[in-house]
Amino acid sequence: MENMVNIKINDKEYSVPANSTVLEAARYAGIDIPTLCYLKDINEIGACRLCLVEVKGARGLAAACVYPVNEGMEVYTNTPRIRQTRKTNLELVLSAHKKKCLTCIRSTSCELQKLCLEYGVDEDHFRGNNNEYPLDESTPFIVRDNEKCILCRRCVAACKNMQGIGVIGANDRGFDTHIAGAFERMLGETSCIGCGQCVVACPVGALYEKDDTAKVLEAIADPSKHVVICAAPSVRATIGECFDYAPGTDVEGKMVAAIKALGFDGVYDMNLTADLTIMEEATEFLGRFKEGKNLPLITSCSPGWIKYCEHYFPEFTDNLSSCKSPQQMFGAMYKTYYAQKVGLKPEDIFFVSVIPCTAKKFEVTRDHQNAAGVPDVDVAITTRELARMIKQAGIDFRALADERFDDPFGIGSGAGAIFGATGGVMEAALRTAAEVIEGKPLEKLEFEDVRGTEGIKRATYVLGGAEIKVAVVSGTANAKKLLTAIRNGEEKVDFIEIMACPGGCVNGGGQPTQPAVVRNNVDLKTLRASVLYTADRNMDLRRSHENSAVKMLYDEYFGHPGSHKAHEILHTKYVKRGLN
Amino acid sequence: MKKKLTSVAFNGTPEQEARLDAVIAEHKGEKGALMPILQKAQDIYGYLPIEVQRHIALGMDIPLSEVYGVATFYSQFILNPKGEYAVAVCLGTACYVKGAGLLMDKLESLIGIKNGEITADRKFSLDATRCIGACGLAPVLTVNEEVYGRLTPDMIKGILDKYN
Numbered sequence A: 001m002e003n004m005v006n007i008k009i010n011d012k013e014y015s016v017p018a019n020s021t022v023l024e025a026a027r028y029a030g031i032d033i034p035t036l037c038y039l040k041d042i043n044e045i046g047a048c049r050l051c052l053v054e055v056k057g058a059r060g061l062a063a064a065c066v067y068p069v070n071e072g073m074e075v076y077t078n079t080p081r082i083r084q085t086r087k088t089n090l091e092l093v094l095s096a097h098k099k100k101c102l103t104c105i106r107s108t109s110c111e112l113q114k115l116c117l118e119y120g121v122d123e124d125h126f127r128g129n130n131n132e133y134p135l136d137e138s139t140p141f142i143v144r145d146n147e148k149c150i151l152c153r154r155c156v157a158a159c160k161n162m163q164g165i166g167v168i169g170a171n172d173r174g175f176d177t178h179i180a181g182a183f184e185r186m187l188g189e190t191s192c193i194g195c196g197q198c199v200v201a202c203p204v205g206a207l208y209e210k211d212d213t214a215k216v217l218e219a220i221a222d223p224s225k226h227v228v229i230c231a232a233p234s235v236r237a238t239i240g241e242c243f244d245y246a247p248g249t250d251v252e253g254k255m256v257a258a259i260k261a262l263g264f265d266g267v268y269d270m271n272l273t274a275d276l277t278i279m280e281e282a283t284e285f286l287g288r289f290k291e292g293k294n295l296p297l298i299t300s301c302s303p304g305w306i307k308y309c310e311h312y313f314p315e316f317t318d319n320l321s322s323c324k325s326p327q328q329m330f331g332a333m334y335k336t337y338y339a340q341k342v343g344l345k346p347e348d349i350f351f352v353s354v355i356p357c358t359a360k361k362f363e364v365t366r367d368h369q370n371a372a373g374v375p376d377v378d379v380a381i382t383t384r385e386l387a388r389m390i391k392q393a394g395i396d397f398r399a400l401a402d403e404r405f406d407d408p409f410g411i412g413s414g415a416g417a418i419f420g421a422t423g424g425v426m427e428a429a430l431r432t433a434a435e436v437i438e439g440k441p442l443e444k445l446e447f448e449d450v451r452g453t454e455g456i457k458r459a460t461y462v463l464g465g466a467e468i469k470v471a472v473v474s475g476t477a478n479a480k481k482l483l484t485a486i487r488n489g490e491e492k493v494d495f496i497e498i499m500a501c502p503g504g505c506v507n508g509g510g511q512p513t514q515p516a517v518v519r520n521n522v523d524l525k526t527l528r529a530s531v532l533y534t535a536d537r538n539m540d541l542r543r544s545h546e547n548s549a550v551k552m553l554y555d556e557y558f559g560h561p562g563s564h565k566a567h568e569i570l571h572t573k574y575v576k577r578g579l580n
Numbered sequence B: 001m002k003k004k005l006t007s008v009a010f011n012g013t014p015e016q017e018a019r020l021d022a023v024i025a026e027h028k029g030e031k032g033a034l035m036p037i038l039q040k041a042q043d044i045y046g047y048l049p050i051e052v053q054r055h056i057a058l059g060m061d062i063p064l065s066e067v068y069g070v071a072t073f074y075s076q077f078i079l080n081p082k083g084e085y086a087v088a089v090c091l092g093t094a095c096y097v098k099g100a101g102l103l104m105d106k107l108e109s110l111i112g113i114k115n116g117e118i119t120a121d122r123k124f125s126l127d128a129t130r131c132i133g134a135c136g137l138a139p140v141l142t143v144n145e146e147v148y149g150r151l152t153p154d155m156i157k158g159i160l161d162k163y164n
Helices: A022-028 A080-095 A111-119 A154-162 A197-201 A213-221 A235-243 A252-261 A271-291 A303-312 A314-319 A326-342 A383-392 A414-420 A424-438 A476-487 A524-537 A548-558 A564-570 B014-027 B034-045 B050-060 B064-073 B093-097 B100-111 B153-161
Strands: A004-009 A012-017 A052-055 A074-076 A142-144 A169-171 A178-180 A207-209 A226-231 A266-269 A349-355 A379-382 A456-463 A466-474 A495-499 B085-090 B124-129 B141-143 B146-148
Touching: A004 A022, A012 A022, A022 A052, A022 A074, A052 A080, A080 A111, A154 A169, A154 A197, A154 B064, A169 B064, A197 A207, A213 A226, A213 A349, A213 A379, A213 A383, A226 A252, A226 A326, A235 A252, A235 A383, A235 A524, A252 A266, A252 A383, A266 A271, A271 A326, A271 A414, A271 A424, A271 A548, A271 A564, A303 A314, A303 A476, A303 A495, A326 A349, A326 A548, A326 A564, A349 A383, A379 A383, A414 A424, A414 A524, A424 A456, A424 A466, A424 A495, A456 A476, A466 A476, A548 A564, B014 B034, B014 B050, B034 B050, B034 B064, B050 B064, B085 B100, B093 B100, B100 B124, B100 B141, B100 B153
Parallel strands: A004 A074, A226 A266, A226 A349, A349 A379, A466 A495, B085 B124
Antiparallel strands: A004 A012, A052 A074, A142 A207, A169 A178, A456 A466, B085 B141, B141 B146
């Protein structure tokens, strides 16, 4: 039994866990206290003064997000004094905020805007310094507009505490305080990995993905271009949130229908190349394991993780799987094999991916990602950008009838589907590796030990008489912990899956933003992942090596997994980057 | 506002680095140690350029952004080197109302650098200071330890000439 205390919230009695904050306790009373800086498990600094409450007997107002409950405490959350103070504090925040709300990318999903409306603030009550800052567009993935920044420091905390990176911080003081790199370096000059966790933490429009939708729309309008798109496993599990579906709603059919309505020449399922990745990666692992070379093998699907490894753990780049990510494999395969098959020129193909990720925008620009002599993927757009295109086109998403991905690349297995959740790649690889080694079907396909949102998961399996130690990591701070232990010889692992974002792609930096009131109270990672595990469970095809489209690719083109041709087209190289 | 950062090349010596390493080793793993380390580093180098801050960040295993954040929060830390002749104009209340702002303008145009900068030959640096407690002499400027009071803009050239 948890230790409980009795408190009163707005004169009503509640029994709440003794280790709660007032903010958490208020949920028992069905009250959401507003927060602009607080974000559960990420930023707990009591700075924005929006969550102020009255505590009987306390000297001033208390910041609910960091104020612990105690026995007999009496709290008021909605008095005239609180309403007036919150309103004044909002007006002070607005005094230094660029109020370009009409055209702001976060208009209607802005946490500040919502509170200002609720509290009826006068947006011009105070006038602050309104310093001018240049727009930071120095990376291919993230844009920072410091004139809209409200200095909540959620992005700083996400980068430093959650991801263990810390390329941004608060510089200077007073009105001059601003968030930037050390020595005013633009993001592109730092060792930023592009994970975008800062973007999904931002309550306002100060951080957003670099919007590439114009390039896609231009290509669609160009009759000389063959424009196709493939959708990453997790996008169907999250894009519904942009159309008022509850988190954890599978909208695959509607998503496909909406994309088709946008006018693409082909709409494909990236689960297929997730399966293809498994064929190559499982083969690579078995080869390395047999030779005892470059172990542990570390997965390479997450471009944020790859960039992290190259910057922060360059001694592990030989351990990375040489497999391209499913996104890049798809473009590479399409512009080589399929272009030849149907008589298209690679340069006439405009290949788009929709992904949950900002770092993928960097991945498309990397070297050794151009199998047909042109970039494998032309543009990577995030879940949010696709939703924006659908809305702009006037497509009534919720009213659409379900449609299916196009042949011949519309087939993905359940193993491919779970790529979008932490542990999914490992489980998919184990299903295939186990059956290849044992030469017979698995009795149980689920590898439960590698599921769940814990930051580091470990398991040991016996395959073909040999013991294989695996680890699954999500969030780069956790990667840092595990790799440091391996480097120091404290831990030995054979095969590691690493995803840059905590929880994996379902919680990626390109996913729909959710306000603090949702993120503080709902386990988004688990809810979204459940869509993928449910889809896997309901499928007949649950093993990558049984995917008929994958078999067709090997039969008609690649020969066998790990073949010379596969290496030419589906594999890549890494670099060692400096630390900035 | 973003700070104007020096373009003057770092010229730290191995001896200075050894002293900084000793300071870092002394405070390694200590909570709240960044302030005293930055203070001692500034004693050693005279200022806190990126090379020094990065050395501290790596030594303490904390992000450079955190070091820089602290270094720019407190006015006691300086990021740009001082010149052979460090010119400082008091912009405290008394000096300011007696026209210290005009002195600053004149200095900027005569030396050819802005407030907070240093000349490429490292001869002059120019800074604004808070009240230095010589209000009776307002407006006041100092060149290293030398104090000049009751100034008007047309007296600036004569002062600078003494150091040229």
